Amino acid sequence: MKHTKINDLLGGKGLLHEVKAKGWVKTFRNNQFIALNDGSTINNIQCVVDLDKFPAELLKKVHTGAAISVRGTLVESQGAGQNVEIQVEHLKVYGEANPEEYPIQPKKHSLEFLRENAHLRIRTNMFGAIMRVRSVLSYAVHKYFQDNGFFYFNAPIITGSDAEGAGEMFRVTNLDLNNLPRTEEGKIDFKEDFFGKTTNLTVSGQLEAETYAMALGSVYTFGPTFRAENSNTSRHLAEFWMIEPEVAFNNLDDNMDLAEDFIKYVINYVLDKCADDLAFLDKRLQDEEKTKPQAERSEMTLLEKLRFVVDNNFKRVSYTEAVDILRNSKPNKNKKFKYIIDGWGADLQSEHERYLVEKHFKCPVILFDYPAEIKAFYMRMNEDGKTVRAMDILFPGIGEIVGGSQREERYDVLLEKIEKMGIDKEELWWYLDTRKFGTAPHSGFGLGFERLVLFATGMTNIRDVIPFPRTPQNAEF
Amino acid sequence: MKHTKINDLLGGKGLLHEVKAKGWVKTFRNNQFIALNDGSTINNIQCVVDLDKFPAELLKKVHTGAAISVRGTLVESQGAGQNVEIQVEHLKVYGEANPEEYPIQPKKHSLEFLRENAHLRIRTNMFGAIMRVRSVLSYAVHKYFQDNGFFYFNAPIITGSDAEGAGEMFRVTNLDLNNLPRTEEGKIDFKEDFFGKTTNLTVSGQLEAETYAMALGSVYTFGPTFRAENSNTSRHLAEFWMIEPEVAFNNLDDNMDLAEDFIKYVINYVLDKCADDLAFLDKRLQDEEKTKPQAERSEMTLLEKLRFVVDNNFKRVSYTEAVDILRNSKPNKNKKFKYIIDGWGADLQSEHERYLVEKHFKCPVILFDYPAEIKAFYMRMNEDGKTVRAMDILFPGIGEIVGGSQREERYDVLLEKIEKMGIDKEELWWYLDTRKFGTAPHSGFGLGFERLVLFATGMTNIRDVIPFPRTPQNAEF
Numbered sequence: 001m002k003h004t005k006i007n008d009l010l011g012g013k014g015l016l017h018e019v020k021a022k023g024w025v026k027t028f029r030n031n032q033f034i035a036l037n038d039g040s041t042i043n044n045i046q047c048v049v050d051l052d053k054f055p056a057e058l059l060k061k062v063h064t065g066a067a068i069s070v071r072g073t074l075v076e077s078q079g080a081g082q083n084v085e086i087q088v089e090h091l092k093v094y095g096e097a098n099p100e101e102y103p104i105q106p107k108k109h110s111l112e113f114l115r116e117n118a119h120l121r122i123r124t125n126m127f128g129a130i131m132r133v134r135s136v137l138s139y140a141v142h143k144y145f146q147d148n149g150f151f152y153f154n155a156p157i158i159t160g161s162d163a164e165g166a167g168e169m170f171r172v173t174n175l176d177l178n179n180l181p182r183t184e185e186g187k188i189d190f191k192e193d194f195f196g197k198t199t200n201l202t203v204s205g206q207l208e209a210e211t212y213a214m215a216l217g218s219v220y221t222f223g224p225t226f227r228a229e230n231s232n233t234s235r236h237l238a239e240f241w242m243i244e245p246e247v248a249f250n251n252l253d254d255n256m257d258l259a260e261d262f263i264k265y266v267i268n269y270v271l272d273k274c275a276d277d278l279a280f281l282d283k284r285l286q287d288e289e290k291t292k293p294q295a296e297r298s299e300m301t302l303l304e305k306l307r308f309v310v311d312n313n314f315k316r317v318s319y320t321e322a323v324d325i326l327r328n329s330k331p332n333k334n335k336k337f338k339y340i341i342d343g344w345g346a347d348l349q350s351e352h353e354r355y356l357v358e359k360h361f362k363c364p365v366i367l368f369d370y371p372a373e374i375k376a377f378y379m380r381m382n383e384d385g386k387t388v389r390a391m392d393i394l395f396p397g398i399g400e401i402v403g404g405s406q407r408e409e410r411y412d413v414l415l416e417k418i419e420k421m422g423i424d425k426e427e428l429w430w431y432l433d434t435r436k437f438g439t440a441p442h443s444g445f446g447l448g449f450e451r452l453v454l455f456a457t458g459m460t461n462i463r464d465v466i467p468f469p470r471t472p473q474n475a476e477f
Numbered sequence: 478m479k480h481t482k483i484n485d486l487l488g489g490k491g492l493l494h495e496v497k498a499k500g501w502v503k504t505f506r507n508n509q510f511i512a513l514n515d516g517s518t519i520n521n522i523q524c525v526v527d528l529d530k531f532p533a534e535l536l537k538k539v540h541t542g543a544a545i546s547v548r549g550t551l552v553e554s555q556g557a558g559q560n561v562e563i564q565v566e567h568l569k570v571y572g573e574a575n576p577e578e579y580p581i582q583p584k585k586h587s588l589e590f591l592r593e594n595a596h597l598r599i600r601t602n603m604f605g606a607i608m609r610v611r612s613v614l615s616y617a618v619h620k621y622f623q624d625n626g627f628f629y630f631n632a633p634i635i636t637g638s639d640a641e642g643a644g645e646m647f648r649v650t651n652l653d654l655n656n657l658p659r660t661e662e663g664k665i666d667f668k669e670d671f672f673g674k675t676t677n678l679t680v681s682g683q684l685e686a687e688t689y690a691m692a693l694g695s696v697y698t699f700g701p702t703f704r705a706e707n708s709n710t711s712r713h714l715a716e717f718w719m720i721e722p723e724v725a726f727n728n729l730d731d732n733m734d735l736a737e738d739f740i741k742y743v744i745n746y747v748l749d750k751c752a753d754d755l756a757f758l759d760k761r762l763q764d765e766e767k768t769k770p771q772a773e774r775s776e777m778t779l780l781e782k783l784r785f786v787v788d789n790n791f792k793r794v795s796y797t798e799a800v801d802i803l804r805n806s807k808p809n810k811n812k813k814f815k816y817i818i819d820g821w822g823a824d825l826q827s828e829h830e831r832y833l834v835e836k837h838f839k840c841p842v843i844l845f846d847y848p849a850e851i852k853a854f855y856m857r858m859n860e861d862g863k864t865v866r867a868m869d870i871l872f873p874g875i876g877e878i879v880g881g882s883q884r885e886e887r888y889d890v891l892l893e894k895i896e897k898m899g900i901d902k903e904e905l906w907w908y909l910d911t912r913k914f915g916t917a918p919h920s921g922f923g924l925g926f927e928r929l930v931l932f933a934t935g936m937t938n939i940r941d942v943i944p945f946p947r948t949p950q951n952a953e954f
Contacts, residue, residue, distance in 0.1 A: 003726065005626055005694070022726045024692070024915050038725070039693035040626055067691075067917035069726075095886070095916030102914045119688040119907040120914070128692060135628035142619050149482055149517055151612035156945040157634070157701045158647075158678075158716050160952040170635075170649050170671070172678065174705045177665055180654065188654055194647070194705055194715065195952035201635075201649065208945060208954060211596040214544075215501070215605060216516035217482070224634045224700065228651045228671055238671065239635050248515070249480065249499045249546075409572070430596040430954050437579045437597070438501050439572030440544035468633040468685060475637040475672035477685060477907050 003069065007040035010084060014074045021045060021086060022069045024123065025097075027106055028062045034088075036070065042129050042276050046077060046085040054091055064106055065097030065123070111464060118468050118477055126284060129277035130465055133270055134453045138222070140269035141243055141449075144262055145220045150245060153212045153219040155205025161427055162200055168228040169200035170238075201226040204446060206244050207378070207431050210407060213246040213442055214434050220245040222449070230472050234461040235399065237450060239470040246444035252380075252389040252406040255443035256366050259393055259402050260314050263364075263452075268310045270456055271303075278303060278456075285458040298397075302458035305396070314364040314393065317356075320344065322367055325360055326352050347374045350399050357394045365394045377417045379405040380441075391445070398455050404445025411435040480546065484517035487561060491551045498522060498563060499546045501600065502574075504583055505539045511565075513547065519606050519753050523554060523562040531568055541583055542574030542600070588941060595945050595954055603761060606754035607942055610747055611930045615699070617746035618720055618926075621739055622697045627722060630689045630696040632682020638904055639677055645705040646677035647715075678703040681923060683721050684855070684908050687884060690723040690919055691911050697722040699926070707949050711938040712876065714927060716947040723921035729857075729866040729883040732920035733843050736870055736879050737791050740841075740929075745787045747933055748780075755780060755933075762935040775874075779935035782873070791841040791870065794833075797821065799844050802837055803829050824851045827876050834871045842871045854894045856882040857918075868922070875932050881922025888912035 003020040004013055013019075023038030031051050035044035047070045049059070062068065071090040077083055099105065103113075104123050114121035121127045142152070158172050174194035175181065181192040190198045205221040212219045221244040228238065245258065271278065282302040289297045300308060317325075326332055326341040326348075339349050348367075357365050368391040372381060379388035393402035408414045414435055418425050425432065453465040463469040468477045480497040481490055490496075500515030508528050512521035524547045526536070539545065548567035554560055576582065580590075581600050591598035598604045619629070635649050651671035652658065658669040667675045682698040689696045698721040705715065722735065748755065759779040766774045777785060794802075803809055803818040803825075816826050825844075834842050845868040849858060856865035870879035885891045891912055895902050902909065930942040940946040945954045 007626070022917070023694070039628075039695075065915045067725075067915040094918065095912070095914070097914040104914075119685075119910060122689050122692040123915075131630070131689070131693065132628055135623075135630070138629050139619055139623045142616055146612075146616045149484070151516075151609055152615050153608070153612070154701075154718060154944060156716065156947060156952070156954065158703075158947050158952055159954075161954070168651075170651055171654070172647050172649060173654075174645075174647055175654075177648070177650075177652075177654070177657065194707075194949060195947070196950040197952065199952050208596075211954075212599050212608070212944065215599040216608065217500070218516075224631075226635075230671075239633065241631060248544075433596060435572070437572070437574040437581075438542045438544040438600075440499070441571065467631060467689065470633060470635050470672070472671060473673040475633075475635055475674065475676050477633065477636075477638070477688075 001071070005040040006036065006038045006043070006045045009045055009074060009086070010041065010043055010082075012084065015076070015084060017074060018071065018089075019074045019086065020069065020071045021047070022094075023067070025062055025064055025066045025068060027064060031059060034062060034068075034070070036068070037128075039128060042125055042132075042280050046079070046082050047072070047088050048085055049088045049091065053089075058091060058093065061093040061096050062091075063097050063099050063102070065102045065104060067094040068092060069094065111461065115463055115469070122467070125280060127464075129280045130453070130457050130459065131467065132277050133274050133281070133457050134465060136270050136273050137266055137453060137456055138449070140266040141222055143269070144265045145218075145245065148218070150218040150220045151212075151216045153205070153209050153216075153221050155202060155208045155221045155223060155244075157202050157224065158195070158199050159202045160195065160197055160199050161207070167203050169203060170226050170228045172199045172201055203227060204242070204244065206246065206444060206446065207428075209244055209246040209444065210442065211430065211434055213248045213444070214438065214440070217249075218245070218247045232472055234463070235451070237462055237466065237469055237471060240462075240466070241449040243447045243449055244444060246442065248440055248442045250406075250443040251441055252368060252391060252443060255404055255406060255445060256314075256316060256368070256391055259391075259404060259445050259447075260366070263393075263402075263447075264310050266452070267306050267456060271306055271310065278306070281457050281459075305458075306456065309364060309395075312363050314366050315361045316366045316368065317361075319348075319367055319370045319387070322348070322352075322356060326355065329355060329360070331355060345371050345373065353394045353399050357396050362396075364396070367392050367394065375405070377421050377423060378407050378414070380408045381413055381417075389443075395451075395455055397460075398451050401451045401455065402445050402447045404443065406441065406443040409435060409439045409441050411439065478548070482517040483513065483515045483520070483522045486522055486551060486563070487518065487520055487559075489561065492553070492561060494551060495548065495566075496551045496563060497546065497548045498524070500544070502539055502541055502543045502545060504541060508536060511539060511545075511547070513545070514605075516605060519602055519609075519757050520559075523556065523559050524549070524565050525562055526565045526568065530566075535568060535570065538570040538573050539568075540574050540576050540579070542579045542581060544571040545569060546571065588938065592940055592946070599944070602757060604941075606757045607930070607934050607936065608944065609754050610751050610758070610934050611942060613747050613750050614743055614930060614933055615718075615926070617743040618699055620746070621742045622695075622722065625695070627695040627697045628689075628693045630682070630686055630693075630698050632679060632685045632698045632700060632721075634679050634701065635672070635676050636679045637672065637674055637676050638684070644680050646680060647703050647705045649676045649678055680704060681719065681721065683723065683921060683923065684905075686721055686723040686921065687919065688907065688911055690725045690921070691915065691917065694726075695722070695724045709949055711940070712928070714939055714943065714946055714948060717939075717943070718926040720924045720926055721921060723919065725917055725919045727883070727920040728918055729845060729868060729920060732881055732883060732922060733791075733793060733845070733868055736868075736881060736922050736924075737843070740870075740879075740924075741787050743929070744783050744933060748783055748787065755783070758934050758936075782935075783933065786841060786872075789840055791843050792838045793843045793845065794838075796844055796847045796864065799825070799833060803832065806832060806837070808832060822848050822850065830871045830876050834873050839873075841873070844869050844871065852882070854898050854900060855884050855891070857885045858890055858894075866920075872928075872932055874937075875928050878928045878932065879922050879924045881920065883918065883920040886912060886916045886918050888916065
């Protein structure tokens with residue numbers, strides 16, 4: 001007979017009938033109660049074994065981590081803590097997990113230990129919960145855009161362009177590094193490389209997405225992007241997934257509306273679909289908070305934070321207003337900031353963003369109209385000639401989660417900017433074409449998916465919300 | 478006022494009211510009828526302009542490709558070919574498209590010309606249709622798996638492993654190629670590289686997905702994969718998107734059932750959701766077919782082919798049976814095959830696969846139980862000791878669209894195979910762990926997404942179903 005997912009059995013599917021379940025043993029208590037999990041839910045099903053019915057040899061194999069199949073009647077449970085249980089009549093062990101060797105024993109493991117065992121950490125309750133939330137969140141991303149008339153656009157991962165300047169890039173090559181081909185002048189001959197020129201891993205699909213928005217109207221990317229930056233922090237990855245919507249005819253206000261609506265939708269979606277996993281993660285965070293001094297504890301639990309984001313408007317503040325607030329703030333006057341804000345034009349640091357979000361406004365904040373000098377070439381210049389139509393969304397505990405802008409759609413203005421910033425305009429011929437032929441106002445933003453998962457799960461290190469993190473000195477598995 | 482998507486206007490939204498539409502001019506006929514498209518649908522909305530109401534200067538700017546905004550009343554159309562039209566009262570031109578320079582004029586362009594203008598080809602009816610179908614198909618992939626209890630798993634793109642051997646890999650590096658660091662022995666010192674070792678772009682996420690299936694039960698990947706192979710064909714890309722489900726406790730029959738059910742679901746989904754785009758692509762293919770000699774034309778139209786796949790069972794045939802059929806086939810006896818099949822054990826070539834699918838069975842075929850010698854190390858050995866539980870799905874016109882297997886879950890058998898094939902077992906320590914701890918039968922497959930899009934759109938060159946194709950000597954845009 002076919003086995004049934006434990007999530008369905010716990011929902012009462014097959015009650016009072018013979019059912020089969022397959023999964024991994026979480027615990028085996030008193031040689032009688034197997035807590036079985038198959039990953040379909042964080043909850044285990046209790047399988048009750050009558051000691052006398054099974055050979056001792058077989059039961060000895062039922063350790064934490066063993067893969068087994070059980071068959072028996074699904075009945076209402078007598079014990080506390082579960083509604084149903086399986087009265088086991090048949091038991092099969094597929095694979096044991098020697099307790100002397102199996103690293104994932106039912107006890108507390110450090111997050112660092114689990115990172116070193118990233119292939120096995122998914123077998124813990126915590127990582128099961130995180131990765132199910134990640135999966136549901138990613139589906140919510142697609143569902144939101146598809147339900148709202150967007151088309152999914154796959155930006156190229158290998159790119160011949162390095163003009164965007166969003167960060168350091170990884171080189172992609174097929175050349176034999178031990179025997180590099182040379183031109184007559186002795187330079188490396190990249191004509192011999194796979195693509196006939198130098199290529200890199202993309203840092204953003206935005207520029208290509210713009211070409212598609214100028215035909216399909218509303219598009220979004222959701223794919224991996226890369227930064228070869230030596231940032232060994234809890235917020236940075238060398239490889240991460242990014243979501244980049246781009247919408248023709250949207251101005252910056254529309255763009256802010258879209259970003260806010262989108263974030264609220266996906267958070268609401270996981271609140272709705274991942275209640276059990278979020279309840280577990282909420283409790284985990286509360287337990288962790290209890291180990292901290294009172295003053296360092298969060299004011300809100302994970303679930304409260306998520307509901308707060310869904311229920312409240314994001315505060316929209318211009319860069320100029322934000323600088324005024326910061327200049328007059330206590331930590332600035334008392335020189336508690338590492339970087340003192342003394343005038344207009346400075347790039348805001350993480351400490352300033354956190355002050356605005358966590359101390360001053362106490363809610364997600366959208367900053368807009370930044371100085372042109374500190375922003376990318378493609379952002380639309382305002383009438384004032386010194387600010388651009390950029391926006392960043394700042395989240396409590398996370399910092400910048402979204403960066404976006406209305407794009408400069410005027411050919412002459414864009415070209416002048418490109419030349420002024422010393423960017424090779426020949427390389428961007430195709431991008432300039434979009435302004436030459438049928439140009440129109442348009443806007444978009446980028447959202448780092450892992451930062452969203454961090455926020456949704458209440459985790460604090462970004463390495464714990466992606467299956468196999470890539471960071472400096474680490475590409476294991 | 479807010480503008481409305483043309484797809485909604487054509488559905489009658491705002492009928493008899495003032496509406497606004499924004500998009501790009503397809504044609505401007507008789508200085509009176511603008512066919513306007515915004516990418517939300519392949520269909521244009523007719524915008525009727527009263528010549529006397531607008532300055533000639535303004536109307537002169539309304540060329541093919543120009544971006545405009547129109548405001549006016551949405552009325553039932555008098556003319557043939559459309560139900561509704563906009564009687565324009567206000568007209569604004571955002572961006573012109575000089576007919577002397579704009580490459581995408583309303584005439585037939587060669588596919589090669591369009592590939593060279595991949596940033597603009599999306600503005601044609603054909604590529605709009607293809608990319609909308611691609612988007613809907615990708616959503617169907619997520620929807621199928623999420624509705625069936627699978628979790629989305631993001632395999633790492635940069636990998637330190639090169640053990641899978643699915644193909645040539647691209648090197649990823651951050652080293653300065655002009656000044657490579659050297660060890661004392663004069664070798665390149667990859668310890669100095671970003672990840673402290675050599676890294677490549679992934680060829681498959683399967684091995685990592687298996688570690689997740691052994692905890693979450695059912696997982697799937699859907700992400701980019703890479704091959705550094707110098708294959709300049711209409712079926713190969715250096716960068717393509719792959720879907721790889723992996724399911725704990727599934728045997729090969731379950732795996733075949735899953736693949737067939739999945740493919741039927743996603744094809745059915747686009748048949749349902751992309752009727753207008755598919756009707757256009759169906760007609761395009763019929764027009765193309767008419768230029769061919771009778772004997773080379775397809776027996777079925779695109780829509781007939783898609784419905785055929787949805788409505789018919791895939792034929793399941795063992796490798797051994799297939800070899801018998803091929804050995805006794807006319808082209809084999811008449812030496813019309815380039816590679817003559819004279820015995821058991823040969824790898825099947827594209828010509829053989831096409832014969833089986835297109836001539837012999839005339840339907841999608843699932844071949845299974847291949848010789849162990851020609852398949853990967855991780856496939857489960859059968860009792861006969863010479864075949865493995867592999868399966869390939871072959872499609873008419875496309876060839877192999879799916880490759881999968883039941884995985885070797887027995888630690889000893891797997892280790893022996895790894896050693897026999899000369900694979901570095903130290904590198905696969907984490908993969909072997911999945912067999913050491915709680916191992917269980919499991920199966921999965923890989924489906925090249927672009928081949929699916931090829932099939933669904935009736936296109937014949939894979940470069941035409943991905944926005945910016947990467948092939949040898951080509952990484953433009």
